[in-house]
Amino acid sequence: MKIGCPTEIKPQEFRVGLTPGAAQEAIAHGHDVLIQAGAGVEAGFEDAAYQSVGASIAESAEDIYDRSDMIVKVKEPQATERKMLNEGQVLFAYLHLAPDPEQTKDLMASGCTAIAYETVTDANGGLPLLAPMSEVAGKLAPQMGAWALQKANGGRGVLVGGVPGVNPAQIVVIGGGVVGTHAARVAAGMGARVTVLDRSLPRMRYLDDNFGNSFRTLYASQANVADLITQADMVVGAVLIPGAEAPTLISKADLATMKPGAVLVDVAIDQGGCFETSKATTHEDPIYEVDGIMHYCVANMPGAVARTSTIALGHATMPFMLAIADKGWKQACEDDPHLLNGLNIHAGKLTYFAVGKALGLDVTSPQMALKTA
Incomplete structure (x- = not known):
């Protein structure tokens, strides 16, 4: 051939x-x-x-x-x-x-x-050709969100890891799959206080068993999502339905409940995005602001590395x-x-x-x- x-x-x-x-x-x-x-x-x-x-x-x-x-x-x-x-x-x-x-x-x-x-799938129900890029995008998400949090880029001016006597950033990761797991690991490693939301109890048990107190898990009910985004400095959208359009997790109306200058990182943008206000961006012009909230929605995040x-x-x-x-x-x-x-x-x-x-x-x-x- x-x-x-x-x-x-x-x-x-x-x-x-x-x-x-x-x-x-x-x-x-x-x-x-x-x-x-x-x-x-x-x-x-x-x-x-x-x-x-x-x-x-x-x-x-x-x-x-x-x-x-x-x-x-x-x-x-x-x-x-x-x-x-x-x-x-x-x-x-x-x-x-x-x-x-x-x-x-x-x-x-x-x-x-x-x-x-x-x-393309595998015998374990995974997506073997998506997984490596999900790993890369997940690890990049807190890094790029941290950059967007800088005041010069429109963010809240919060250092992800904080310093002695000053609280670190609160980061919420919605979705505990491949992207979410790697995002949470990196965010926790940067010193942030991290919460991972998911609807799969077996997945949350897996995260608890393997990562202990590195980050906490919480059931992804509408009430929990609504509550946590009001406290978050950064929200990483990491929900995937294989081959299908991503579900909307945060509406435009929800932005009014968030801290001014907070950051949304939409890793699901390739599948349409999981925030109502998401639109695909590029590495050349990666962020934009809606109602005081910074959005990072680069459609080919792994291309940066x-x-x-x-x-x-x-x-x-x-x-x-x-x-x-x-x-x-x-x-x-x-x-x-x-x-x-x-x-x-x-x-x-x-x-x-x-x-x-x-x-x-x-x-x-x-x-x-x-x-x-």
């Missing part, structure tokens, strides 16, 4: 879909790998590193799309990229379709087969990428129901029910898509 990796063009997206190591593995399996010139430079991988393992360098994205059977990316294809997709081509990337009707429409019109990293993120993502995606290349997407999905869960679009049809529900579109089951492919 011919595997193509274009340069990411989303603003301030510095990651790359294939590391030289992943390219080397694919070539060892008998596949051809085509990398767009400069695609890996921002993540610390020069073109020569790819050429040294046998990959070819293409000067343009058009060349990548024209010559490749499978496109491996990080972020969802932008409008100009979607126009270059070909019928029957496999797209393997983060897609986040639920809040993005235009992308969904374009991918369906292209006739491609789109497999989304964020909906591109090298770490690229390597971590490459480790997770490589086995699935190789299975698709070795067997073809159909056989790979027939052999692995967890990879099949990643199938979002095939031959003009939507194949992921949560996206269909969010966008009001008809859905064909992925199993039916396999039968008719």
Whole structure:
């Protein structure tokens, strides 16, 4: 199979879909790998590193799309990229379709087969291709929230860890999954007083058993959320419904109950955001203010640490990428129901029910898509 990796063009997206190591593995399996010139430079991988393992360098994205059977990316294809997709081509990337009707429409019109990293599952019910970026985003969230809390950036002027005789920041993390756990660990390590809210009693027991008194847990009832945000200097939104639009956790009206200059960090912004006042921002212009509350809503947070993120993502995606290349997407999905869960679009049809529900579109089951492919 011919595997193509274009340069990411989303603003301030510095990651790359294939590391030289992943390219080397694919070539060892008998596949051809085509990398767009400069695609890996921002993540610390020069073109020569790819050429040294046998990959070819293409000067343009058009060349990548024209010559490749499978496109491996990080972020969802932008409008100009979607126009270059070909019928029957496999797209393997983060897609986040639920809040993005235009992308969904374009991918369906292209006739491609789109497999989304964020909906591939594992035997434990986890999301193995989302997890490494959730870990990165979770660890970044308190760090970026601390920056937004600085007075010069519009925040309350509160030091997260405090100093002797002065209270540290109070940080509320809504959601105790991968993002929330890593956010809480880092926030607690910075010296903050941290509360993690979740609705899963087993998950809260897990957090208590593993992290003890590092941070406290509390059931995520509406009353508890409403109470805690009035005390918070920072709130991290870390709730995920796989493949679906994120639920609204804090309304615009709730902002009036918060401390002026408090910070909301919305890690769920890729799925539409979990605060009513959230809108996607970029690393270039990451924060904005609504009713005195600072919002940090960067849609590709892990792109800020591109090298770490690229390597971590490459480790997770490589086995699935190789299975698709070795067997073809159909056989790979027939052999692995967890990879099949990643199938979002095939031959003009939507194949992921949560996206269909969010966008009001008809859905064909992925199993039916396999039968008719």
